[in-house]
Amino acid sequence: MIGKQNPQFSILDGALNSRKKRCRTETLLEKINKFVQWDKLEALCTGMYRDTKRGHPSLPIVVALKCLFLQFLYNLGDPALEDALIDRLSFQRFIGISFDREIPDYSTIWRFRDRLIKANILTTIFEEIIRELDEYGVILRKGTLIDATIVQAARKPKNHHKVPEYSSQKSAQQDYDAKATKKGGTMYYGYKGHIATDEGSNIIRKTIFTPANVHDSRELDTLICGDERSVFADKAYADDDVKRKLRQKGVYCGILDKGRRGRQLTQKQKHTNKQKSKVRNAVERPFAHFKKLMGYVRVRYVNLERNELHFTFLCILHNIRRGIALTMTT
Secondary structure: OOOOOOOOOOHHHHHHHOOOOOOHHHHHHHHHHHHOOHHHHHHHHHHHOOOOOOOOOOOOHHHHHHHHHHHHHOOOOHHHHHHHHHHOHHHHHHHOOOOOOOOOOHHHHHHHHHHHHHHOOHHHHHHHHHHHHHHOOOOOOOOEEEEEEEEEOOOOOOOHHHOOOOOOOOOOOOOOOOEEEEEOOEEEEEEEEEEEEEOOOOOEEEEEEEEOOOOHHHHHHHHOOOOOOEEEEOHHHOOHHHHHHHHHOOOEEEEOOOOEOOEOOOHHHHHHHHHHHHHHHHHHHHHHHHHHHOOOOEOOOOOHHHHHHHHHHHHHHHHHHHHHHHHOOO
């Protein structure tokens, strides 16, 4: 049975709400609450539950979704999220729980998160947010900026090369989905998040999450939206066939040129690369925001599916905040 959210607040809630001062956290959460069309997200998630009136009601879907928003926005683990919900008045107001009701247990949030993964509707939720942003007219479609970032794994398997891929001896506490890659002479073990952002608005229109050993260029075709007038990316995506296809479609190719053995870049190509980089660099801002402000320097979970959910929610939160900045003046 799906639980229903109770919109009624207690007398104590009303007394505290009469205070005029609001902290910055509460101001941000109020804006997110107003901006997101929660009823549409709830409708998307309803199919995860059986259509029955038997059993104890579940946590209301909107409450569970808002808990995940708080968890990833403030980089909280499951127990830390429960403690924060108990302790912080702004969090309670955001999820809509009054003082006379119990805070949801962290294991309840954990089970809801797993439901999202098993139902395979995460992409649908991301696309719904994009559709809402498109209704506001903030997606420009002038160009698509593509890039990827490496995120280190939570744990590195011990003697992972000695454990067969499908061995029953694998530990649940080790991450076998992550892979190794080398960048700038440094080895990394983890994952790679790929994004395509809208030039001008910096809204993330597409996202892909892979092991770190997947080369950036392999995901290029998937990240191209198809309705843009230009595509910008760094040298890792340089490919003569890709450039040719883009030009045949009338799309400006802003992928940086890459020098090769026996064919160094000309002065003109170097100058053009600098001009293209001024546009392309905007795609790195979401990654900087994730890592510096949201603590996303290392993944939290130990498999691809859960870490993909985390990365996708970060992209959703980034888009919502961009939408608020572009549409809401107060």
